[in-house]
Amino acid sequence: MKTRTLLSLFALLSLSLVSCVKDNVDVRNIVYTDDEYAAISTVLNLPNDRVSFEVSLPQHMKNLGMTPPAISDAKATLGRVLFYDKQLSRNLSVSCASCHQQDLAFADSKRFSEGFNGELTLRNSLALGSVANFKSSYEGGSTFNGQQQFFFWDERAHSIQEQSALTLQDNIEMGMDLNDLCQRLSEEEYYRVLFRKAYGTDVIQPALVTEALQEFVNAIVSTSTRFDEGISSVNGDPFRNFPNYTQAENMGRNLFVQHCSSCHGANMSISPEKVANNGLDEVYGDEGVGGITNQLEDIGKFKVPFLRNIALTAPYMHDGRFATLEEVVEHYNSGIKMSSNLDFRLRNGDGSAPLRLNLTQQEKDALVAFLNTLTDEALVTANRFSDPFK
Numbered sequence: 001m002k003t004r005t006l007l008s009l010f011a012l013l014s015l016s017l018v019s020c021v022k023d024n025v026d027v028r029n030i031v032y033t034d035d036e037y038a039a040i041s042t043v044l045n046l047p048n049d050r051v052s053f054e055v056s057l058p059q060h061m062k063n064l065g066m067t068p069p070a071i072s073d074a075k076a077t078l079g080r081v082l083f084y085d086k087q088l089s090r091n092l093s094v095s096c097a098s099c100h101q102q103d104l105a106f107a108d109s110k111r112f113s114e115g116f117n118g119e120l121t122l123r124n125s126l127a128l129g130s131v132a133n134f135k136s137s138y139e140g141g142s143t144f145n146g147q148q149q150f151f152f153w154d155e156r157a158h159s160i161q162e163q164s165a166l167t168l169q170d171n172i173e174m175g176m177d178l179n180d181l182c183q184r185l186s187e188e189e190y191y192r193v194l195f196r197k198a199y200g201t202d203v204i205q206p207a208l209v210t211e212a213l214q215e216f217v218n219a220i221v222s223t224s225t226r227f228d229e230g231i232s233s234v235n236g237d238p239f240r241n242f243p244n245y246t247q248a249e250n251m252g253r254n255l256f257v258q259h260c261s262s263c264h265g266a267n268m269s270i271s272p273e274k275v276a277n278n279g280l281d282e283v284y285g286d287e288g289v290g291g292i293t294n295q296l297e298d299i300g301k302f303k304v305p306f307l308r309n310i311a312l313t314a315p316y317m318h319d320g321r322f323a324t325l326e327e328v329v330e331h332y333n334s335g336i337k338m339s340s341n342l343d344f345r346l347r348n349g350d351g352s353a354p355l356r357l358n359l360t361q362q363e364k365d366a367l368v369a370f371l372n373t374l375t376d377e378a379l380v381t382a383n384r385f386s387d388p389f390k
């Protein structure tokens with residue numbers, strides 16, 4: 001008891017000594033002066049035990065030739081604040097996080113999301129936090145691991161920076177003028193500090209705002225699911241039984257490899273197909289990629305979404321038409337609709353009719369059980385991705 005009191009007294013003393021000597025606060029390599037940290041701390045909770053935004057990949061991803069994005073902590077910290085700030089919408093009502101909630105793997109639970117004016121978005125919010133995002137760190141080049149990687153359901157944005165600029169100005173989502181936004185942020189002392197740390201200037205410009213957002217989104221990478229644990233213990237081979245899976249989960253993994261992986265990827269890291277028509281409709285009201293390219297063969301094609309954290313991101317598809325994973329599996333089992341653009345992998349042998357998998361109930365349950373192993377608890381609870389506002 002006595003030693004403990006003495007010790008804490010000593011700790012207190014040395015703490016006050018340090019703050020006398022030091023005129024700045026080190027939050028793990030981002031060095032703030034006392035005044036700067038005080039300005040930040042009036043509104044933000046950027047704790048001293050902040051972990052770095054560095055992304056490290058498990059061996060099975062490295063074996064695929066993937067390299068992690070190089071994240072600047074100062075930019076990602078700024079991006080995190082911007083991501084959660086409602087000042088980014090015209091009437092201060094929504095932030096990025098309103099439609100991309102951490103506990104839902106950065107998607108939301110609605111078919112369509114509510115924008116700044118209460119109007120609904122035209123499509124279902126996309127989950128963030130997939131390795132697919134890497135591409136955008138490779139500025140200029142439009143390929144990642146030899147593949148194109150674009151954003152939105154119709155892939156109309158070529159980087160997250162471009163996506164962010166479109167979203168900020170979208171008249172349903174955030175309705176913001178980018179110059180007004182910079183003006184608004186410049187009036188906040190804490191933003192001037194954060195921009196100085198990230199960019200060495202507090203002259204706030206649209207490209208810096210969107211780049212910081214991109215840096216934060218790029219840092220959100222899912223690497224620790226039961227799938228990663230399983231594939232790591234079988235030398236990265238998704239075709240082998242995973243020792244940490246139940247029998248049903250392994251059955252589901254097998255069915256997935258057989259029927260789904262040609263588009264979604266067997267390794268949950270690289271999707272072999274970027275866009276496809278998966279037979280949701282015979283006639284498409286929302287033309288997807290076709291609406292952007294004006295090519296007949298693109299009508300009804302949409303981004304092949306990553307399935308990490310899929311259990312958290314209901315409802316499903318670009319229009320959120322399926323409420324549950326059971327409904328999704330039933331779609332692939334018996335509900336695929338024919339159209340001239342229906343992907344050949346979802347047709348019968350001679351291509352004349354949609355594929356019917358005729359799965360048993362046990363097989364359907366197994367597929368759902370497998371999809372439920374893709375949840376990354378660490379990602380959806382990590383402090384570094386959470387709301388920093390007090």
Ligand code: HEC
Binds near residue numbers: 095
């Ligand atoms: C009002 C809801 C809403 C807000 C606010 C919002 N988003 Fe989104 N986000 C969506 C929807 C809906 C989509 C899919 C839109 C589409 O594909 O047409 C989407 C798509 C995205 C994508 C593409 C993901 C992919 O895999 O292609 C990214 C990245 C993203 N949002 C990031 C952000 C960022 C950063 C912000 C803040 C600047 C933001 N979003 C604000 C609803 C929202």
Ligand code: HEC
Binds near residue numbers: 303
């Ligand atoms: C031909 C390529 C292709 C195949 C094969 C395929 N999918 Fe898909 N999948 C897609 C596309 C494209 C979408 C998005 C379609 C849309 O929203 O319009 C999608 C969407 C999904 C979604 C919803 C994702 C979300 O975020 O809303 C799930 C879940 C899914 N697929 C699971 C499966 C399963 C399970 C199988 C195998 C039984 C499978 N897919 C086979 C292309 C494919």
